[in-house]
Amino acid sequence: MPRELIDLLWRDHPAAPQGGARGPRSRVTTGAVVDAASTLADAEGLAAVTVRRLGDALGVSTMSVYTHVNGRDDLLVLMADAAFARMPLPDHGRAGWRARVRRVADTNLALHREHPWLLEIEDDRTAFGPGTIAKYDHELHALDPLPLDDVARDAALTFVLDFVRAAARAQRPDPRADEMPQIWARWAGRLAEYLGDDYQLARRVGSAAGAAMNAPSSPAHAWEFGMARVLDSLAVAADGPRA
Amino acid sequence: MPRELIDLLWRDHPAAPQGGARGPRSRVTTGAVVDAASTLADAEGLAAVTVRRLGDALGVSTMSVYTHVNGRDDLLVLMADAAFARMPLPDHGRAGWRARVRRVADTNLALHREHPWLLEIEDDRTAFGPGTIAKYDHELHALDPLPLDDVARDAALTFVLDFVRAAARAQRPDPRADEMPQIWARWAGRLAEYLGDDYQLARRVGSAAGAAMNAPSSPAHAWEFGMARVLDSLAVAADGPRA
DNA sequence: TCAGAACCTTGTACGGCGTACAACGTAAGA
DNA sequence: TCTTACGTTGTACGCCGTACAAGGTTCTGA
Numbered sequence: 001m002p003r004e005l006i007d008l009l010w011r012d013h014p015a016a017p018q019g020g021a022r023g024p025r026s027r028v029t030t031g032a033v034v035d036a037a038s039t040l041a042d043a044e045g046l047a048a049v050t051v052r053r054l055g056d057a058l059g060v061s062t063m064s065v066y067t068h069v070n071g072r073d074d075l076l077v078l079m080a081d082a083a084f085a086r087m088p089l090p091d092h093g094r095a096g097w098r099a100r101v102r103r104v105a106d107t108n109l110a111l112h113r114e115h116p117w118l119l120e121i122e123d124d125r126t127a128f129g130p131g132t133i134a135k136y137d138h139e140l141h142a143l144d145p146l147p148l149d150d151v152a153r154d155a156a157l158t159f160v161l162d163f164v165r166a167a168a169r170a171q172r173p174d175p176r177a178d179e180m181p182q183i184w185a186r187w188a189g190r191l192a193e194y195l196g197d198d199y200q201l202a203r204r205v206g207s208a209a210g211a212a213m214n215a216p217s218s219p220a221h222a223w224e225f226g227m228a229r230v231l232d233s234l235a236v237a238a239d240g241p242r243a
Numbered sequence: 244m245p246r247e248l249i250d251l252l253w254r255d256h257p258a259a260p261q262g263g264a265r266g267p268r269s270r271v272t273t274g275a276v277v278d279a280a281s282t283l284a285d286a287e288g289l290a291a292v293t294v295r296r297l298g299d300a301l302g303v304s305t306m307s308v309y310t311h312v313n314g315r316d317d318l319l320v321l322m323a324d325a326a327f328a329r330m331p332l333p334d335h336g337r338a339g340w341r342a343r344v345r346r347v348a349d350t351n352l353a354l355h356r357e358h359p360w361l362l363e364i365e366d367d368r369t370a371f372g373p374g375t376i377a378k379y380d381h382e383l384h385a386l387d388p389l390p391l392d393d394v395a396r397d398a399a400l401t402f403v404l405d406f407v408r409a410a411a412r413a414q415r416p417d418p419r420a421d422e423m424p425q426i427w428a429r430w431a432g433r434l435a436e437y438l439g440d441d442y443q444l445a446r447r448v449g450s451a452a453g454a455a456m457n458a459p460s461s462p463a464h465a466w467e468f469g470m471a472r473v474l475d476s477l478a479v480a481a482d483g484p485r486a
Numbered sequence: 487t488c489a490g491a492a493c494c495t496t497g498t499a500c501g502g503c504g505t506a507c508a509a510c511g512t513a514a515g516a
Numbered sequence: 517t518c519t520t521a522c523g524t525t526g527t528a529c530g531c532c533g534t535a536c537a538a539g540g541t542t543c544t545g546a
Contacts, residue, residue: 006430010437023522024512051504061525063505068523072504124417125426128434137445150451151461155468162409162469163402170401174367183368187249191371194253202380208393218394225398226405229476236475237468266493267541294533304496306534315533 005074009081009129028058030068034078038115041079045175046117049075073123080121085131087111089138097238098231100142105164105227112168119169146238156234163226170219248317252324252372271301273311277321281358284322288418289360292318316366323364328374330354332381340481341474343385348407348470355411362412389481399477406469413462 003017008030010016019026036057037049051072055062069075087107092100112118126132139161143153174180195203209218246260251273253259262269279300280292294315298305312318330350335343355361369375382404386396417423438446452461 004429004433006433006437010433013437015436019523020514020521022512022514022520024524026523050502052502063507063526064524066505122412124419128430130437133438133442133445136449137442140444140448150448151464152468154448154452154461155465156472158409158413158465159406159469159472162406162413166401166405166409169365170405176367186247187371190247190249190253193258194249194256194373195376199376199380201383202376205383205393205397206379209397218397221394222398222401225395225480226402229399229402229473229480232479233472233476236479237472262494263492263543265491265541265543267495269494293531295531306497306536307495309534310494 003070005070005077005125006128008069008074008078013130026068027060027064028068030078032058033065033068034075034082037075038079038082041117042115046076046120049079049117076121077123077126077129080118080123080126081129081131083111083115083118083131084126084129084135087131087135089134092142092144097143097145097234100145101160101231101234102227104139104142105160105230108161108164109168109171109223112165113171116168116172119165119172146234148237152237156237159233160230163230167219167223167226170222246313248313248320248368249371251312251317251321256373269311270303270307271311273321275301276308276311277318277325280318281322281325284360285358289319289363292360319364320366320369320372323361323366323369324372324374326354326358326361326374327369327372327378330374330378332377335385335387340386340388340477343388344403344474344477345470347382347385348403348473351404351407352411352414352466355408356414359411359415362408362415389477391480395480399480402476403473406473410462410466410469413465 003019007016011030033054037054040053040057041049049072051065052062055065058065069078090103095103127136136157139157140153143156146153146156148156176183209221246262250259254273276297280297283292283296283300292315294308295305298308301308312321333346338346370379379400382400383396386399389396389399391399419426452464
């Protein structure tokens with residue numbers, strides 16, 4: 001293991017160990033590998049980010065990628081932290097907590113819309129990256145106006161971000177979206193036969209929810225509904241159980 | 244494609260097409276394949292569910308698996324629907340909506356704790372399976388006492404289940420848990436150096452949240468906090484914006 | 487009765503993946 | 517100048533999902 005992941009995460013920090021001076025100059029850097037991987041993931045999804053394709057994209061052999069990144073797992077952590085580091089973290093100013101939370105939620109939703117592959121990266125080691133830590137600190141400060149102790153503050157932020165993550169997942173285009181019309185054409189009749197007269201509530205609600213969108217559910221409405229719920233519930237948590 | 248996924252999903256329904264009578268009797272059934280795959284996933288995770296290992300577990304050649312299941316993607320859908328079908332769906336009786344929602348949440352959390360691999364299956368086609376539809380119908384009925392129209396009812400259920408899913412994800416043991424102590428031993432010093440005096444809030448809250456558990460965050464507290472928030476917010480949604 | 491159709495099973499093979507390893511070239515330090 | 521550290525590269529291994537064709541087995545219909 002040439003360099004530890006934590007040092008690669010903090011590679012732009014002054015205290016980060018630099019590579020020794022001897023030997024040929026690197027033709028690419030860790031940052032370039034991460035950038036290329038992110039671009040590839042944006043364009044074709046995370047599954048397209050293979051070490052071989054990365055080498056091609058960088059004009060370098062497959063195995064050369066491993067000089068700058070310890071392996072694919074580590075690369076995903078670096079990609080996620082880099083994406084977080086790119087997020088705008090505007091000062092919260094004098095905004096109330098509702099506006100702050102809304103902004104945090106909107107920004108995170110936008111992030112996931114731009115980089116849907118973030119939803120597939122679940123490595124806990126991301127938490128040690130500079131982008132992730134800066135984001136965490138900033139978003140915790142969004143809750144400054146609320147009277148929450150430290151543990152509750154963390155739980156509240158988790159609550160908000162988990163909601164956003166789930167909403168982003170629902171809004172993400174299904175990779176099978178192209179085929180769905182044909183699949184549905186083949187399935188609709190059979191499903192009706194199987195269902196008969198059962199599950200009337202599920203069928204009514206399912207079709208009502210799907211009516212707003214083309215999808216079987218309505219992510220747009222779920223976002224509005226959920227956002228209102230999140231804000232409502234934080235208000236209750238702040239003002240006390242009965243207020 | 245021998246049999247459509249929808250027919251495999253509904254394979255126990257009387258109207259489902261049965262295999263023709265000619266040829267040798269199948270040594271295994273679709274259900275047996277799904278069960279073996281689920282057992283394997285429970286024991287070793289979804290990544291261990293490979294067609295080759297499934298064939299071994301069933302005492303059948305690798306390619307024979309494809310007689311009973313169209314491919315790995317379809318198999319995952321069948322596994323997920325089968326897991327939902329196994330869920331207990333007790334009548335809601337006279338319980339109030341809070342108790343109903345709590346029970347739905349608890350049951351779903353238990354499901355995800357028993358089958359963590361469910362979190363990795365995101366195929367929308369699962370929605371057409373009998374187990375999934377029955378579960379959806381049952382859980383919609385949990386919200387009967389609340390004055391919600393169809394679209395809001397769907398959104399409310401999504402809100403609850405998404406929270407549970409996120410909580411389950413947080414509670415899921417990191418596959419890297421064994422190595423974390425050693426990793427942390429190597430990283431702690433370097434991270435302290437990188438952080439310096441920055442991000443004080445993040446560090447304080449992060450360590451406070453982690454103090455309750457061994458993990459860097461406290462999923463147990465997040466569950467309690469989030470559950471209270473979910474119930475609070477549904478109460479507000481039900482009673483009107485100001486009540 | 488007995489071919490032929492329908493079906494299940496199987497082995498081989500292909501193109502992908504991540505990555506271990508060793509050989510080689512290159513540039514800076516002694 | 518020689519050595520040492522480092523970047524680059526090709527080959528190779530063991531996985532993966534699965535297409536395909538050959539073969540065996542059982543029921544159907546003439």
